[in-house]
Amino acid sequence: MSDEILTEVIDRIGVARINRPKVLNALNLATMEQLVEALERFDADPDIRCMLLTGNERAFAAGADITDMTDASMVDMVQRNQFARWERIKRIAKPIVAGVSGYALGGGCELMMHCDIVIASETARLGQPEINIGVMPGAGGTQRLTRAIGKAGAMDLVLTGRMISAREALAMGLVSRVVPAEHYYEEALKVCHELCTRSPIALRLAKESVLKAFETTLAEGLEYERKLFYMLFATDDQKEGMRAFLEKRQPVFAGR
Numbered sequence: 001m002s003d004e005i006l007t008e009v010i011d012r013i014g015v016a017r018i019n020r021p022k023v024l025n026a027l028n029l030a031t032m033e034q035l036v037e038a039l040e041r042f043d044a045d046p047d048i049r050c051m052l053l054t055g056n057e058r059a060f061a062a063g064a065d066i067t068d069m070t071d072a073s074m075v076d077m078v079q080r081n082q083f084a085r086w087e088r089i090k091r092i093a094k095p096i097v098a099g100v101s102g103y104a105l106g107g108g109c110e111l112m113m114h115c116d117i118v119i120a121s122e123t124a125r126l127g128q129p130e131i132n133i134g135v136m137p138g139a140g141g142t143q144r145l146t147r148a149i150g151k152a153g154a155m156d157l158v159l160t161g162r163m164i165s166a167r168e169a170l171a172m173g174l175v176s177r178v179v180p181a182e183h184y185y186e187e188a189l190k191v192c193h194e195l196c197t198r199s200p201i202a203l204r205l206a207k208e209s210v211l212k213a214f215e216t217t218l219a220e221g222l223e224y225e226r227k228l229f230y231m232l233f234a235t236d237d238q239k240e241g242m243r244a245f246l247e248k249r250q251p252v253f254a255g256r
């Protein structure tokens with residue numbers, strides 16, 4: 001495996017770092033494949049509780065690699081079936097925290113939107129600038145962005161291609177928290193450490209339930225949530241969590 005995606009395990013956290021600094025972490029096909037494989041490996045590893053996806057200070061990812069697409073025909077794009085990789089990211093069951101600094105543009109912003117909690121450095125610059133190069137978002141940008149921030153904001157970003165600051169993104173509801181530039185990675189890691197202390201099965205079902213809200217009516221979503229809520233009463237973790245509360249101690253969740 002090449003070193004365009006660096007991985008490490010810190011305690012029970014799977015860390016994946018996009019590592020193409022010369023091109024601001026532009027995501028080419030090989031990098032995307034390596035990233036998806038790394039996330040799937042972490043997802044399948046019972047010792048890993050959550051994941052941290054990050055880039056470097058200058059860029060989370062400045063988009064899909066434009067050199068991959070410049071001369072592609074419509075048929076090339078169809079045959080590449082790049083969407084399949086993005087679908088695989090969508091199926092990752094464990095929580096993914098994004099630590100975002102610098103540019104998160106186009107496919108980079110879409111990748112960030114596939115993550116569950118986004119910790120952004122105050123230097124982060126986000127947007128969907130595909131319109132500036134004659135195309136439009138292709139990995140959910142028109143759909144996830146619209147659901148995340150509403151029509152007015154999504155139209156503004158998608159049609160003008162303008163970049164927004166981390167603070168503006170926070171106000172729009174596109175990122176979870178904004179932190180000083182020098183702390184974004186450690187804050188994202190801190191969130192991951194917190195998630196490691198939670199019940200992994202409850203995390204998994206809670207993630208699934210929140211994501212369901214993107215795809216259902218309110219009534220269907222509530223019904224779905226209710227079923228998952230009942231399911232948790234079949235776990236040891238529910239008993240442990242509630243008993244620990246009553247016994248005024250920290251719970252120890254086994255994930256069963």
Ligand code: DAK
Pocket residue numbers: 022023024026027062063064065066067082083086103105106107108110129130133137138139
């Ligand atoms: N692709 C390839 N190279 C890139 C790149 C990108 N997206 N972004 C930056 N680079 C390269 C630059 O070409 C430059 O390379 P050299 O000239 O040094 O060889 C190097 O990174 C440094 O960039 P700059 O010199 O431009 O740096 P600046 O600080 O001046 O500007 C910038 C930073 C981020 C504003 C600028 O680089 C920029 O505008 N970059 C392009 C941003 C962009 O348009 N992103 C959207 C790309 S389209 C799909 C899924 C997803 C997508 C498509 C399909 N399917 C599932 C089918 C996604 C599409 C996109 O993301």
